[in-house]
Amino acid sequence: xxxxxxxxxxxxxxxxxxxxxxxxxxxxxxxxxxxxxxxxxxxxxxxxxxxxxxxxxxxxxxxxxxxxxxxxxxxxxxxxxxxxxxxxxxxxxxxxxxxxxxxxxxxxxxxxxxxxxxxxxxxxxxxxxxxxxxxxxxxxxxxxxxxxxxxxxxxxxxxxxxxxxxxxxxxxxxxxxxxxxxxxxxxxxxxxxxxxxxxxxxxxxxxxxxxxxxxxxxxxxxxxxxxxxxxxxxxxxxxxxxxxxxxxxxxxxxxxxxxxxxxxxxxxxxxxxxxxxxxxxxxxxxxxxxxxxxxxxxxxxxxxxxxxx
Amino acid sequence: xxxxxxxxxxxxxxxxxxxxxxxxxxxxxxxxxxxxxxxxxxxxxxxxxxxxxxxxxxxxxxxxxxxxxxxxxxxxxxxxxxxxxxxxxxxxxxxxxxxxxxxxxxxxxxxxxxxxxxxxxxxxxxxxxxxxxxxxxxxxxxxxxxxxxxxxxxxxxxxxxxxxxxxxxxxxxxxxxxxxxxxxxxxxxxxxxxxxxxxxxxxxxxxxxxxxxxxxxxxxxxxxxxxxxxxxxxxxxxxxxxxxxxxxxxxxxxxxxxxxxxxxxxxxxxxxxxxxxxxxxxxxxxxxxxxxxxxxxxxxxxxxxxxxx
Numbered sequence: 001x002x003x004x005x006x007x008x009x010x011x012x013x014x015x016x017x018x019x020x021x022x023x024x025x026x027x028x029x030x031x032x033x034x035x036x037x038x039x040x041x042x043x044x045x046x047x048x049x050x051x052x053x054x055x056x057x058x059x060x061x062x063x064x065x066x067x068x069x070x071x072x073x074x075x076x077x078x079x080x081x082x083x084x085x086x087x088x089x090x091x092x093x094x095x096x097x098x099x100x101x102x103x104x105x106x107x108x109x110x111x112x113x114x115x116x117x118x119x120x121x122x123x124x125x126x127x128x129x130x131x132x133x134x135x136x137x138x139x140x141x142x143x144x145x146x147x148x149x150x151x152x153x154x155x156x157x158x159x160x161x162x163x164x165x166x167x168x169x170x171x172x173x174x175x176x177x178x179x180x181x182x183x184x185x186x187x188x189x190x191x192x193x194x195x196x197x198x199x200x201x202x203x204x205x206x207x208x209x210x211x212x213x214x215x216x217x218x219x220x221x222x223x224x225x226x227x228x229x230x231x232x233x234x235x236x237x238x239x240x241x242x243x244x245x246x247x248x249x250x251x252x253x254x255x256x257x258x259x260x261x262x263x264x265x266x267x268x269x270x271x272x273x274x275x276x277x278x279x280x281x282x283x284x285x286x287x288x289x290x291x292x293x294x295x296x297x298x299x300x301x302x303x304x305x306x307x308x309x
Numbered sequence: 310x311x312x313x314x315x316x317x318x319x320x321x322x323x324x325x326x327x328x329x330x331x332x333x334x335x336x337x338x339x340x341x342x343x344x345x346x347x348x349x350x351x352x353x354x355x356x357x358x359x360x361x362x363x364x365x366x367x368x369x370x371x372x373x374x375x376x377x378x379x380x381x382x383x384x385x386x387x388x389x390x391x392x393x394x395x396x397x398x399x400x401x402x403x404x405x406x407x408x409x410x411x412x413x414x415x416x417x418x419x420x421x422x423x424x425x426x427x428x429x430x431x432x433x434x435x436x437x438x439x440x441x442x443x444x445x446x447x448x449x450x451x452x453x454x455x456x457x458x459x460x461x462x463x464x465x466x467x468x469x470x471x472x473x474x475x476x477x478x479x480x481x482x483x484x485x486x487x488x489x490x491x492x493x494x495x496x497x498x499x500x501x502x503x504x505x506x507x508x509x510x511x512x513x514x515x516x517x518x519x520x521x522x523x524x525x526x527x528x529x530x531x532x533x534x535x536x537x538x539x540x541x542x543x544x545x546x547x548x549x550x551x552x553x554x555x556x557x558x559x560x561x562x563x564x565x566x567x568x569x570x571x572x573x574x575x576x577x578x579x580x581x582x583x584x585x586x587x588x589x590x591x592x593x594x595x596x597x598x599x600x601x602x603x604x605x606x607x608x609x610x611x612x613x614x615x616x617x618x
Binding site: 137140141172174181182183185205206207208209210211220221222223225226227228229230231232233234236237238241242245247248 | 539540
């Protein structure tokens with residue numbers, strides 16, 4: 001029930017992605033049972049192909065995130081995340097109230113041991129590849145140690161899920177030299193440089209995203225969120241000038257689908273409120289990739305090792 | 310002598326802009342006299358139309374800003390700024406080493422009384438208009454009071470130079486509500502809201518630049534510099550898809566020319582290192598506009614009033 005166009009868009013996305021899923025993948029639809037059943041019938045889908053997890057509350061797009069999550073314990077967000085927590089789902093996706101999804105995911109599933117702060121990642125397109133922007137909004141104020149962890153977690157994500165052999169990790173900054181930047185960047189640089197588990201390539205600047213300079217760009221959620229929304233706003237501009245262009249289409253977030261929350265005990269992807277069927281289609285694919293990659297297990301082992309060493 | 314293509318580009322820019330300047334405007338060329346004289350001759354310009362201020366040192370684009378400025382007291386940057394300080398020039402423009410220009414401008418000319426921190430502004434295009442991004446790199450770490458002053462100074466700039474009647478001032482943030490953002494944004498919001506000298510319209514997000522949401526976007530120089538370089542990197546992408554398009558061409562920094570340093574006792578504009586003739590042409594125009602608007606006088610009076618009230 002999350003998003004501006006429900007239940008039509010999620011069900012339409014499910015319908016188109018279904019033939020692409022392996023036999024071992026089964027989808028659970030979370031929301032009011034009658035609404036889901038009616039929409040499945042309307043779109044000509046047999047209800048038996050899915051599990052339905054009934055949730056009669058809906059958190060509105062404009063509700064206060066934490067408050068709504070606390071009060072509406074039978075919302076689709078709460079029900080879905082509880083199924084993940086209890087091991088009954090491998091991943092949960094939603095295009096619902098972003099703030100509520102973030103708060104609820106972190107509170108319900110908790111941080112992976114050793115992870116100081118979970119983060120929200122976003123994928124930046126470049127010539128058919130993607131790089132990760134970490135964080136884009138979970139942490140507005142960060143400590144250097146937390147930013148350095150974003151680099152490590154992001155590197156594991158790009159390696160596990162996107163099969164990048166030796167992800168290039170860069171610190172988003174305002175100059176090339178290591179002495180550049182605000183205090184946070186200056187203090188984060190040596191921590192990233194000292195981490196021999198990652199391939200740190202130094203600073204990246206605002207112009208480097210469109211050059212494919214790195215595989216992971218580390219920044220706090222304040223900077224990352226501004227970058228993400230700014231970049232998204234270039235898509236309609238580009239599309240107006242060059243419709244049907246492949247490079248331009250890459251900036252359409254619907255091809256990515258959703259943003260992963262990284263560093264929590266479970267797989268959660270958050271979609272844009274305005275997600276259409278294509279976005280839901282791709283969010284399901286992203287979720288299966290994250291599950292199959294055993295991303296959570298890999299982050300757990302990496303941080304257990306770090307703690308031990 | 311500042312920039313990657315000297316002395317050809319600045320002299321070519323001067324040549325093309327000369328017919329557009331009023332009789333009261335006279336240009337002084339700062340640099341090695343023989344180099345300037347030779348280039349003027351080469352481009353068919355009569356030397357008598359200009360004043361030449363001899364400066365035999367050149368600060369390289371890769372030199373350490375503060376160190377180079379201190380050691381090379383006869384650099385074109387030092388000579389030009391001294392002429393401004395002594396009242397012999399109304400404005401100084403350069404596409405030289407940005408760091409050196411910033412350091413040298415602030416040290417030589419000093420802050421306007423009451424201004425805590427000068428800032429570097431950048432102009433963001435939207436449908437034939439411009440808005441100001443303040444700061445884009447002079448202050449990586451800011452206090453709320455400083456950011457709030459950027460809003461006030463930026464508002465005076467847009468009113469004086471760009472003739473915007475009641476500039477809409479927004480705080481660059483990651484959400485619409487006033488409680489949003491990092492600590493800096495949360496603490497800056499009420500200061501901007503309390504300033505009755507400006508038309509504060511609340512928060513702006515990364516997506517709002519391309520909607521023409523505000524006339525002044527307030528941010529620290531770290532965020533602003535990343536935004537500026539990211540936006541600049543979309544110009545070649547857009548141009549590739551739509552050459553000769555007016556909206557796209559607006560993203561070419563050469564049409565703006567240079568960025569103003571605001572809040573110091575004098576008019577200084579900084580150009581891109583790669584500035585071509587068009588950029589120098591427009592930098593000269595921007596400089597004349599800033600001088601004619603009496604921007605420095607207006608900021609002085611506004612901050613004298615603020616101190617008095």
